[in-house]
Amino acid sequence: MTGKDEAExxxxxxxxxxxxxxxxxxxxxxxxxxxxxxxxxxxxxxxVDPEDxxxxxxxxxHVKRHTxxxxxxxxxxxxAIARFKxxxxxxxxxxxxxxxxxxxxxxxxxxxxxxxxxxxxxRVLDSLPPAQRSVVSAVSVxxxxxxxxxxxxxxTETAVRVSLHRGLAAIARRFGRE
Amino acid sequence: MRTEDLxxxxxxxxxxxxxxxxxxxxxxxxxxxxxxxxxxxxxxxPRSDIMIAMHxxxxxxxxxxxxxxxxxxxxxIHALSTPxxxxxxxxxxxxxxxxxxxxxxxxxxFAVPEAQWGTRLVGSNMMICMGFIPLIGxxxxxxxxxxLRYGAPTRPVLAGAVAGLLAGGLAATFYAAHCVDDSPLxxxxxxxxxxxxxxxxxxxxxRLFVRW
Numbered sequence: 001m002t003g004k005d006e007a008e009x010x011x012x013x014x015x016x017x018x019x020x021x022x023x024x025x026x027x028x029x030x031x032x033x034x035x036x037x038x039x040x041x042x043x044x045x046x047x048v049d050p051e052d053x054x055x056x057x058x059x060x061x062h063v064k065r066h067t068x069x070x071x072x073x074x075x076x077x078x079x080a081i082a083r084f085k086x087x088x089x090x091x092x093x094x095x096x097x098x099x100x101x102x103x104x105x106x107x108x109x110x111x112x113x114x115x116x117x118x119x120x121x122x123r124v125l126d127s128l129p130p131a132q133r134s135v136v137s138a139v140s141v142x143x144x145x146x147x148x149x150x151x152x153x154x155x156t157e158t159a160v161r162v163s164l165h166r167g168l169a170a171i172a173r174r175f176g177r178e
Numbered sequence: 179m180r181t182e183d184l185x186x187x188x189x190x191x192x193x194x195x196x197x198x199x200x201x202x203x204x205x206x207x208x209x210x211x212x213x214x215x216x217x218x219x220x221x222x223x224p225r226s227d228i229m230i231a232m233h234x235x236x237x238x239x240x241x242x243x244x245x246x247x248x249x250x251x252x253x254x255i256h257a258l259s260t261p262x263x264x265x266x267x268x269x270x271x272x273x274x275x276x277x278x279x280x281x282x283x284x285x286x287x288f289a290v291p292e293a294q295w296g297t298r299l300v301g302s303n304m305m306i307c308m309g310f311i312p313l314i315g316x317x318x319x320x321x322x323x324x325x326l327r328y329g330a331p332t333r334p335v336l337a338g339a340v341a342g343l344l345a346g347g348l349a350a351t352f353y354a355a356h357c358v359d360d361s362p363l364x365x366x367x368x369x370x371x372x373x374x375x376x377x378x379x380x381x382x383x384x385r386l387f388v389r390w
Contacts, residue, residue, distance in 0.1 A: 016192060025189040032181055055184055060390065062188045064330040066196040067260050076262030084261065084332045121179050140187035141179055165194045168187060172390075 002075065005034065010074045017070070028058060034075075035082045048089045052120045056089065057082045059121075059172040088175075124174045132167030135160055199329050203256050206325045210318035211348060217314050218352040222306070225356055236360035239282055243365060244354055247275035247373075248347030251340055255322065258337040259329025275347070279370075282362035290361075301359030304368045310356070311372035312379075315342075315349030319376055323383040330390055338384015339377050346373030 009030060016024035035057045039050035060081050068077050125133055138149040139160075146164075150157045197205075231237040254268040290298060301307075322341035331337035350369050359365075 017195075019193070021189055021192050024192045025185060028185045028188055032185065051181060054181055055179075058181070058184060058188060060330070062191070064261070064390065066202075067199045067330045069198075069200065069260065072260075072263065077260075078262075080261035080332055081330065084330075119179055121184065125179065136187055139190045140183035143183070143186055146190055161191070161194070164187065164191050168191055 005030070006073055006075050009078070010070075013065070013068065013074055014070050017065070028061075031061065031078055032058060034078065038079065038082055039086060042086055047093050048086075049120075053082070053086050053089050055119065055121050056085045056175050059168065059175065060085055063169055063172045085175075120175070121171065124171045127174065128167055128170055132163050132170065135163040136167040136171075139164055196328075199260060200256065202328060203252070203259075203325060206321050207252060207344075207348075210321045210345070213317040213321070214314050214348050214352050217317060218356070221313070222310055222353075222356045225358055227358075228355060231358075231360070234360065236362070237354075239362065240354040240357075240360060240365055240369075241351060243275055243279050243282075243369075244347050244351040246278060246347075248344055248351060250274055251344035251347055255326075255337060255340045255344055258333060258340060259326055259331045261330050261332055272343075279362060279366050283366050286362045295363065298359075298361040299363040299367055301361065301364040301368070303357050303359050304364070307353065307357060307359070307364075307368040308372045308375070311346065311349045311353050311369065312375045313349075314352055315345040315376045316379075318348050319345035319380055319383070323380065323387055326384065326388045327390060331384075331388060334384040334388035335381050336384070338388055339381040341384065342377035342380025343373065345380065346376040349376070 009027060012023045012027035012030070016027050032054055035054050036050060039053040039057075043050050043053070057078075061078065064081065068074065125136060128136065134153065135149060138144045138152060139146070144152065146157050146160050150160045153160075196202075225231065250268070250271045254265060254272060257263045257265045257268045286298070287295070319342060322344055323338060326334065326337050326341060350373060353369075353372075359368075
């Protein structure tokens with residue numbers, strides 16, 4: 001199972017980096033499932049919401065995807081980031097956590113879905129400058145395309161892309177700093 | 179915001195790409211070397227008898243130590259700033275520079291009568307050595323710490339310390355062209371102290387600034 005995930009995710013991420021946006025969405029969905037399973041198994045005491053860890057990990061994967069070498073396996077890279085973000089989440093809540101890295105090898109893709117509750121990311125989103133916040137919300141929560149978002153706010157597509165990129169980078173940075 | 183929604187936003191931002199980490203490290207190191215060279219040239223510069231010194235083993239051996247240190251630290255810091263990359267092999271290679279120094283020290287102890295050991299060790303430049311290696315290395319260290327932020331080190335303090343070793347190896351390579359104390363006894367003592375200063379600063383920088 002893990003071997004199949006590895007080959008599939010590696011193929012998708014390579015295609016994504018080459019410019020295939022559908023492959024990127026697919027990669028992120030599959031990665032979210034893997035990280036969700038990982039976070040749920042690691043967080044047994046509560047205090048940290050696994051879905052927050054999933055979101056932080058996806059953001060970190062996104063802004064750090066230039067650190068993946070396409071000749072290196074992708075799963076160790078994904079789980080190293082997930083583990084770092086999980087420890088970070090515990091640290092922010094003043095807990096100590098010890099995670100065995102060996103257990104990562106036992107990760108299986110489970111068809112788990114996310115739970116719905118108040119998210120850390122919403123708080124960070126609220127703290128963004130208004131222009132970035134409205135663009136990020138339009139593209140994510142409202143599910144608009146770049147073009148639709150540009151039309152909604154009466155700005156160019158380039159301006160939408162810039163605001164989106166800066167907004168996401170700022171969210172990722174703020175998670176790291178908190 | 180649901181994770182589904184976040185993925186939509188990330189996907190919409192997929193076209194925005196950053197330079198691959200490996201290329202960025204090469205570029206940053208080149209820039210750091212230029213900065214170190216400029217600081218070196220406008221402060222102390224090479225020693226006046228460098229053409230003659232270049233024919234002596236002791237002088238040349240200094241560059242072997244410092245370049246091996248910088249090279250091994252470069253390989254390790256690249257691995258440390260890549261999540262999930264194995265660091266064991268690169269970490270083992272970090273022993274190369276200290277081992278070479280150790281061998282040179284032993285040879286020096288055999289080559290030089292015991293009465294001279296003290297003067298060789300103290301040399302004539304130790305304060306300059308301990309001042310200028312950190313001075314030449316501080317700019318490169320800042321660049322390397324910035325590069326760690328660009329990467330994704332899962333062990334920021336360790337990565338910061340290795341950034342200090344890399345900056346130290348680079349700075350010591352330039353400083354070695356100035357210093358007239360060529361004895362391995364001097365190098366093993368004062369270069370080490372100077373490089374440890376940069377390593378400690380790097381670890382501190384990793385702790386404070388390397389967040390992602």
